[in-house]
Amino acid sequence: MIEIIAMVIFAEAIVNLVFKGTVLQPLRDTIINHTDFLRVRGEHPLECKLCVSVWVGLLSSLVYLFLGIVCIKWFVMGIVIHRLSNWFHLVISLLADIQMDKRIDRRKNLQQKPN
Numbered sequence: 001m002i003e004i005i006a007m008v009i010f011a012e013a014i015v016n017l018v019f020k021g022t023v024l025q026p027l028r029d030t031i032i033n034h035t036d037f038l039r040v041r042g043e044h045p046l047e048c049k050l051c052v053s054v055w056v057g058l059l060s061s062l063v064y065l066f067l068g069i070v071c072i073k074w075f076v077m078g079i080v081i082h083r084l085s086n087w088f089h090l091v092i093s094l095l096a097d098i099q100m101d102k103r104i105d106r107r108k109n110l111q112q113k114p115n
Contacts, residue, residue: 006080007064011057013083018052 018024032044045051064076 003064006076007057007061009080009083010060010064010076011053013079014056014060015049015053016083018046018056019049 018028028046032046035044038045045055060076063072
């Protein structure tokens with residue numbers, strides 16, 4: 001079960017990198033420009049997050065489950081840990097923002113009280 005959850009997180013991380021990673025944008029744009037024959041109703045599969053996630057999920061699960069090479073599993077776990085650390089960072093940032101808002105509200109309340 002943990003391997004399935006790890007593969008879901010891995011697929012989400014790879015799709016996120018494909019669409020938001022500035023390093024991969026030139027490669028993605030080049031592939032889109034040179035493979036017009038893949039367009040369906042004007043849309044290229046690499047312009048669709050759902051399409052990319054299907055193929056990433058399929059290919060990564062096939063490689064991970066059937067090849068089972070240790071270095072591939074390390075790579076997958078590295079990406080999963082990276083993604084989980086990003087989510088953890090977001091939670092910590094949100095909690096810090098909530099704490100800061102409470103401090104600001106407390107300071108405003110103290111300043112508004114008449115002496």
